[in-house]
Amino acid sequence: MTAILEFGYVFWNPIIWLVAFVVVLVIVFFxxxxxxxxxxxxTAQAQIFLCGEEVPxxxxxxxxxxxxxxxxxxxxxxxxxxxxxxxxx
Numbered sequence: 233m234t235a236i237l238e239f240g241y242v243f244w245n246p247i248i249w250l251v252a253f254v255v256v257l258v259i260v261f262f263x264x265x266x267x268x269x270x271x272x273x274x275t276a277q278a279q280i281f282l283c284g285e286e287v288p289x290x291x292x293x294x295x296x297x298x299x300x301x302x303x304x305x306x307x308x309x310x311x312x313x314x315x316x317x318x319x320x321x
Contacts, residue, residue: 271277280287287293298305305312
């Protein structure tokens with residue numbers, strides 16, 4: 233019965249997973265600290281680049297969901313008409 237519970241390579245040992253997680257975390261932190269030191273958050277570097285064009289206001293940049301999914305709604309229009317009819321409130 234004990235042979236069933238033994239894993240030959242101790243692959244599921246939580247201590248190994250914890251050590252591996254800490255090692256990966258240290259590597260990620262090391263690469264994160266290597267980032268650009270000359271980046272300034274509230275300057276022109278952080279502005280949106282739109283190929284040299286003027287960037288419109290946030291309200292004008294907003295794309296409504298019905299515009300994004302227009303093709304999907306047009307394709308399934310027959311289905312939506314049938315489903316929405318009993319759910320009109």
